Structure formats: C-alpha cells, structure tokens
Amino acid sequence: MTAQSLEQKCIEAGLKMTEPRKVILSILAHAKDHPSVEEVYDRAKKQDASISMATVYRTLGLLDELNLVYRHEFNDSDHARYEVNREHHHHLIDLDSGKVIEFQNDEIEEMKRKIAEDLGYELIECRLELYGKKLKK
C-alpha cells in the first residue's frame, strides 16, 4: 500500500491527518522490514523531531484497529512489529539473529485453501510463521 492510499483509508475511517501521522504513515508505507514501535519512532524523529513515542504508539494502535497494519509478534520475547498490508506473504524467523525473511509459496496457498474448504470454510486470512536455525553447510 502506498503512503497516499494509506492516508486516504485513514481519512475515510475518520482519522484526522496530522503532520506526525503523515510522517508515521509514510514510514510504514516505505518500510521494507517489520519495524517495532521503537524503530518507527526512531525513523519518525529523523523527519520530525516533535513526534513523541506516545503519538507513535497511539497511531499504530489506531491503524491496527482499522486493520490497516498487521501487528506481528514473531517471538514471545520480541516486541510487536508492524507492517502495512502488502502482497500476501508469510514469514520465516531466524531464531539466532531474529531476522525475518518473507516468502510466498503456491503449494501452501493451495493446501490452505483446500484445508479450509474441506472443513466447510472459505479461507479469508492465514498467518504462517516458520521458526528456524540456518543449516550449516
């Protein structure tokens, strides 16, 4: 989702588009990773020093309520991480480094759809997280 369409969706949902919010939305829209609240805050501060941690928290919470961001908790000990709705994908988390790798797999998609269908359901959403350690070669 682009920053612009994200802004549009927020306005449609009745959120006031303040400057700090615009900065936060643009950071999320441009993020190629899965930033935590702290990371969004660090990036936001570089663009607008007046942005507070509380604003970042509140904004991410609102976006989460509106289903405009995905909130991930990849590890029990890890902080929540956020990403805007992008192309459908899943995550593999490296247990040693905490690195998050995104992947897509058509066979899994087909399998998920079939599992849901066999149970009498249409598949709407699926979150899949793989946790692993890098193979030693």
Ligand SMILES: [Zn+2]
């Ligand atoms: Zn992702």
